[in-house]
Amino acid sequence: MEEGGRLIPACMWSSLLDERPSFSTGDVMPVRMSRRNFIAACAGGGCALPLAAQAIGAVGDIKRGGIFYPDKEARYYEKLPDKRIECTLCPNRCKVGDRERGGCGVRINREGKYYTLVWGNSCVGRDGGNPAPIEKKPLFHFLPTTRSYSIATAGCNVTCKFCQNWDISQVWAEQTFNHDLPPKAVVANAKRHRCRSIAYTYSEPVIFYEYMYDTAVAGRAAGIKSVMISNGYIEKEPMVELCKVLDGVKIDLKAFTEEFYEKLVGGKLGPVLDTLVTLREQEMWFEIVYLVVPTHNDDPDDIKRMSKWIMKELGPHVPLHFTVFHPTYRLKNLPRTPVSTVARCRKIAMGEGLKYVYVGNVAAWPDGDPGESTSCHKCGKKLIHRVGFLVRSNKVRGGKCAYCGTKIPGVWE
Amino acid sequence: MAREMNRRTFITNASLALAAGIARAADDGGESSIVAVARNAKAIVDPNKLDAKIIRELVDSAVAAAVGEARPRDAWRKLFRPHDRVGIKSNTLSGPMLSSHPRVAGAVAAALRDAGVKPGNIIVWDRLSDEITRAGFNIRTKNARDYLCMATDGRYSRNSNDMLEYGEIGSFLSPIVTRLCTALISLPILKDHDLAGVTCGMKNFFGAIHNPNKYHFANRHDAISDLSCSRPIRSRLRLTLCDATRISYEAGPGYKPQYTERPGMIIASRDPVALDFVGWQKIEELRAAHGRKPLAKVGREPKFIERAAKKGLGTNDPGKIRIINI
Ligand code: SF4
Numbered sequence: 001m002e003e004g005g006r007l008i009p010a011c012m013w014s015s016l017l018d019e020r021p022s023f024s025t026g027d028v029m030p031v032r033m034s035r036r037n038f039i040a041a042c043a044g045g046g047c048a049l050p051l052a053a054q055a056i057g058a059v060g061d062i063k064r065g066g067i068f069y070p071d072k073e074a075r076y077y078e079k080l081p082d083k084r085i086e087c088t089l090c091p092n093r094c095k096v097g098d099r100e101r102g103g104c105g106v107r108i109n110r111e112g113k114y115y116t117l118v119w120g121n122s123c124v125g126r127d128g129g130n131p132a133p134i135e136k137k138p139l140f141h142f143l144p145t146t147r148s149y150s151i152a153t154a155g156c157n158v159t160c161k162f163c164q165n166w167d168i169s170q171v172w173a174e175q176t177f178n179h180d181l182p183p184k185a186v187v188a189n190a191k192r193h194r195c196r197s198i199a200y201t202y203s204e205p206v207i208f209y210e211y212m213y214d215t216a217v218a219g220r221a222a223g224i225k226s227v228m229i230s231n232g233y234i235e236k237e238p239m240v241e242l243c244k245v246l247d248g249v250k251i252d253l254k255a256f257t258e259e260f261y262e263k264l265v266g267g268k269l270g271p272v273l274d275t276l277v278t279l280r281e282q283e284m285w286f287e288i289v290y291l292v293v294p295t296h297n298d299d300p301d302d303i304k305r306m307s308k309w310i311m312k313e314l315g316p317h318v319p320l321h322f323t324v325f326h327p328t329y330r331l332k333n334l335p336r337t338p339v340s341t342v343a344r345c346r347k348i349a350m351g352e353g354l355k356y357v358y359v360g361n362v363a364a365w366p367d368g369d370p371g372e373s374t375s376c377h378k379c380g381k382k383l384i385h386r387v388g389f390l391v392r393s394n395k396v397r398g399g400k401c402a403y404c405g406t407k408i409p410g411v412w413e
Numbered sequence: 414m415a416r417e418m419n420r421r422t423f424i425t426n427a428s429l430a431l432a433a434g435i436a437r438a439a440d441d442g443g444e445s446s447i448v449a450v451a452r453n454a455k456a457i458v459d460p461n462k463l464d465a466k467i468i469r470e471l472v473d474s475a476v477a478a479a480v481g482e483a484r485p486r487d488a489w490r491k492l493f494r495p496h497d498r499v500g501i502k503s504n505t506l507s508g509p510m511l512s513s514h515p516r517v518a519g520a521v522a523a524a525l526r527d528a529g530v531k532p533g534n535i536i537v538w539d540r541l542s543d544e545i546t547r548a549g550f551n552i553r554t555k556n557a558r559d560y561l562c563m564a565t566d567g568r569y570s571r572n573s574n575d576m577l578e579y580g581e582i583g584s585f586l587s588p589i590v591t592r593l594c595t596a597l598i599s600l601p602i603l604k605d606h607d608l609a610g611v612t613c614g615m616k617n618f619f620g621a622i623h624n625p626n627k628y629h630f631a632n633r634h635d636a637i638s639d640l641s642c643s644r645p646i647r648s649r650l651r652l653t654l655c656d657a658t659r660i661s662y663e664a665g666p667g668y669k670p671q672y673t674e675r676p677g678m679i680i681a682s683r684d685p686v687a688l689d690f691v692g693w694q695k696i697e698e699l700r701a702a703h704g705r706k707p708l709a710k711v712g713r714e715p716k717f718i719e720r721a722a723k724k725g726l727g728t729n730d731p732g733k734i735r736i737i738n739i
Contacts, residue, residue: 004579004644082664084607094629097607098667099507105626109667159627161583170624171585174541174566266627330583 061180062128067173068180072119074107075210076238083112090157090206090234091271104207105172106155118153119211121178122186123168124202125150128179129186131193135389137201137229138360139287140374141319141410142248144384145391148227149190151181152202153211157233159266160254161330162293169203183215187222197247201229209238216245225411232275233267239275243282248411251276253288255297256306264296264331273309280314285411287319289360292337292345294325303345307352316355317377317409322346323360339369346371356409363388378406446684446728448691449478451739456658456677460670461509463516463658468679471739472520472654475681478737479652486527492651492683493596495529500594500649501537501560504601504617505548510659511668512548513539513600517656517679521598522560535560537600538589540620542566565589565621577622580639584622590645597649599685603657603692605665605672608633610708610715612666613692614653614685615641638721641685647726653688655680662699674699686727687734689718 061068076089083098087107094102096109106118122128129151134142154176156169163169168176181189190198198219200212205228216226225247232251234242253272254265261269279286288310292298310318322342327334342359349357359371368387374396375382381403385392395402399412451471456464473485480488493499501521503513518537525535533555539545542552542564550562565587575591577584590597601617608629609616618640619625628636640646657680663672678695682688693715697707708714722729 004642004647082669083667084664095607097665098669100607100666101626103626103629105624111667159624170627172566172623172626174543175623330578 062177066178066180067117067121068178069120069182070115070117072116072210074114074116075213076235077114079112083109085109085112085114087114088235089209089238091268092157092233093235101172104155104157104204106153106207116208116210117173118155118208119214120180120182121153121173121211122151122181123154123173123176123178124152125179127189128181129189129193129198131190131195132199133389134197134199134227135386135391137199137227137250138289138321138323138358138389139227139248139250140321140358140384140386141287141356141408141412142227142285143196143225143411143413144394144396146196147193148197148199149186149193149195149224150199150201151186151215152200152205153178153208154203155207156204156231157207157267158204158231161264162291162325162327163329165202166329183211183218186215187218187224190219190224191222195224197225197227199227199229204233205230206234206238209234209242213242213245216242220245231265231267232272234271234275236274236278239278240282243279243284246284249279249284249286251279251286251288253290253306255290255293256302256309257297260297264293273313277313285409287321289321289323290345291323291325292342293331294334294337294341296334298337298341298345300344300348303348304352307349307354310349311353316353318354319356319358319410320349320354321358321360322349322371324362326361339364343369343371368392374408376401376404376406376408379404383408445733445735446682446687447479447481447735447737448680448682448684448687449475449737449739450678450680450691451475451478452676452678454675454677457675460675463514463677465516465519467677468514468516468658469520469523471677471679472517472681473524474739475679476524476652476654478739479681479683485524489524489528493525493528493530495531496534497530497596498534498536498594499525499530499596499598500589501535501598501600502617502620503537503539503545503548503550504612504620505539505541505544505550506620507602507604507666507668508547509549510670511602511604511661511666511673512544513602513656514658515549517654517658518550518600519559521600521654526559532557532559533561536589536593537562538564538587540565540587540625563589565623575645577640577643577645579643581628581635582622582639582643584624584627584640586645587621587623590621590649594649596651597646599650599653601653601655602659603655603680603695604661605663605696605708607665607713609637609717610713611689611693611696611718613655613689615689615717615721618646621646634715634717634720637717638724638726641721642724642726650685651683653682653685655688655692657692657695660695660699662696662703663705672703684727684734686718686721686729688727689715689721690729690731690734691736693718 078086087094129149131147134148154173205212227248229250322345324337346357355377362369372386374384383395451474456467477485477488482488505512522535577586599614606612657678661673
């Protein structure tokens with residue numbers, strides 16, 4: 001008999017919770033409040049204010065494991081014999097028996113009908129979302145300096161061993177603190193926080209597709225844009241439909257080898273490349289992020305092959321971000337990626353002809369890393385000076401270079 | 414074929430076993446694992462009602478036989494000490510018609526109390542409050558006269574989960590396992606499973622982790638066996654007691670009346686691998702009787718059983734499994 005594994009106590013986990021969005025963890029009361037409790041809470045003084053705020057609806061109802069809309073039918077699935085179904089939303093194409101869930105854990109088959117359990121159930125932030133700089137997504141060519149109201153639900157359709165948000169992405173909706181936040185409430189919150197867009201992010205928006213779609217529709221009606229921050233692991237038909245209501249997309253291209261996807265992601269590379277091509281065909285604005293994991297996907301040959309592929313299939317103007325990995329979740333035996341590695345990746349990609357290649361998570365204070373800023377692909381002048389998520393100056397005017405007038409690819413004011 | 418035994422030879426052999434002190438033959442250097450199958454069709458009163466008295470008899474006789482004791486109370490005492498906190502992991506995914514039955518859990522809890530375990534130290538549990546409630550249990554986390562009942566979602570939060578890394582497994586284990594219980598009983602049901610082939614004692618522990626669906630993608634057989642072989646589970650698991658009062662042989666894990674038989678059976682063993690192996694054979698028998706192909710022919714052979722055997726958790730060798738029919 002082998003030893004039987006390693007049990008890592010929760011107290012050790014909590015020290016690892018860095019660089020993440022603010023989650024709903026019960027710091028707001030996880031229960032609905034009666035009128036009497038509300039009055040008592042108000043009478044209680046300052047410390048009761050969050051309770052009072054919640055009771056009057058300033059923040060949505062929140063409760064751990066709360067599934068507020070359990071009967072929202074999933075949009076993409078096919079019925080099979082014996083009340084089984086095949087989910088056709090993502091390339092996993094889960095065949096799910098009656099009473100079972102698909103691989104993402106947040107879709108359930110009940111009596112041969114498939115349901116999403118996360119519609120209206122955002123599980124982050126104090127009011128169900130976080131107003132965050134769009135640069136944090138990162139989207140560098142999308143309304144710079146604006147804020148994006150960022151929401152997420154439990155669940156994911158892959159199992160990255162280096163996931164930063166594993167405690168919402170790798171769990172069920174019963175295990176997160178959820179807000180009762182239907183699409184209109186998301187839009188209202190976004191407006192209240194003066195956000196120009198809503199970002200579907202943190203976990204994997206593909207698995208809360210219906211929620212994202214309905215929110216994007218409501219947002220558009222209210223003049224608020226929508227951006228999806230995704231692994232791109234989605235089937236073509238739902239992606240094409242989604243393009244009709246989104247304004248921007250960021251895709252995590254996690255590596256350029258099937259081996260990496262198989263071993264560290266629990267998915268396949270091919271469908272992600274297909275999604276990128278679909279986005280180009282649909283003329284959707286998108287940027288690519290490549291998290292450089294030391295020894296796993298930092299081979300210069302792979303970076304070169306990937307850059308050539310992007311040049312050929314997507315063109316030279318797609319922004320590509322090489323970001324620094326830090327040890328987390330199930331990949332804690334590796335060091336942080338050296339800044340020199342992401343700089344080398346950037347150099348290779350630019351050498352292949354890509355025009356907008358960035359580095360991220362490099363913390364180069366006070367002036368920023370040159371790889372964080374945007375320069376005009378024609379005249380080479382610096383247009384957007386960034387330090388981390390901070391924009392120091394912006395010389396893009398009406399979508400054009402302020403110096404030479406060249407049109408800069410992206411979504412601008 | 415595993416060797417089978419009738420009631421008379423069981424009683425004779427149980428006495429001999431007691432005398433020879435070979436309660437768990439495989440453990441004690443002997444060659445066999447005992448799987449006791451107690452059956453009484455009268456246990457089924459109607460499709461979802463069980464006769465409490467008969468169930469208690471079945472549970473007691475199966476456990477006594479599995480442990481090799483003539484008297485049930487001695488068998489329970491041999492397995493559990495009065496100070497143990499015993500978690501009874503039920504399987505309640507499929508609703509009231511095809512879940513571990515409250516009457517069976519009740520009989521197990523009563524037997525434990527008779528053996529000296531306090532009601533507050535007997536915990537019937539499963540993954541989701543919703544499911545365990547739907548299966549007919551009442552959640553109660555204190556002041557119980559018979560046993561406590563809870564689900565892992567009630568205690569899941571990022572500060573109260575312990576991460577298990579072992580083989581294919583990278584999951585949070587329920588704090589009910591890691592923090593509450595000193596001993597475990599797996600109380601599965603016996604049913605066909607569209608991905609794993611068979612759901613029985615080992616697969617039941619998928620309800621103890623936070624991300625079972627992740628293992629639906631690939632290597633699920635490895636994950637099932639690895640979880641049962643992991644230290645937190647195997648060091649606590651003292652008994653697998655399968656509620657096979659109802660058995661589903663096709664289109665599981667959901668309840669399908671057309672594929673469900675009601676033999677009124679309880680299967681017990683201290684060897685989780687041997688019990689799953691015997692359970693699998695029962696499903697194959699029912700499949701054959703209803704003109705269904707063997708699971709291996711439809712690509713659903715429960716390979717996790719063999720893998721767990723290879724890892725030394727128990728035996729899947731029919732020649733080393735002694736089946737005692739009661
Ligand atoms: S969205 Fe979920 S259920 Fe559907 S195929 Fe993907 S992982 Fe499976």
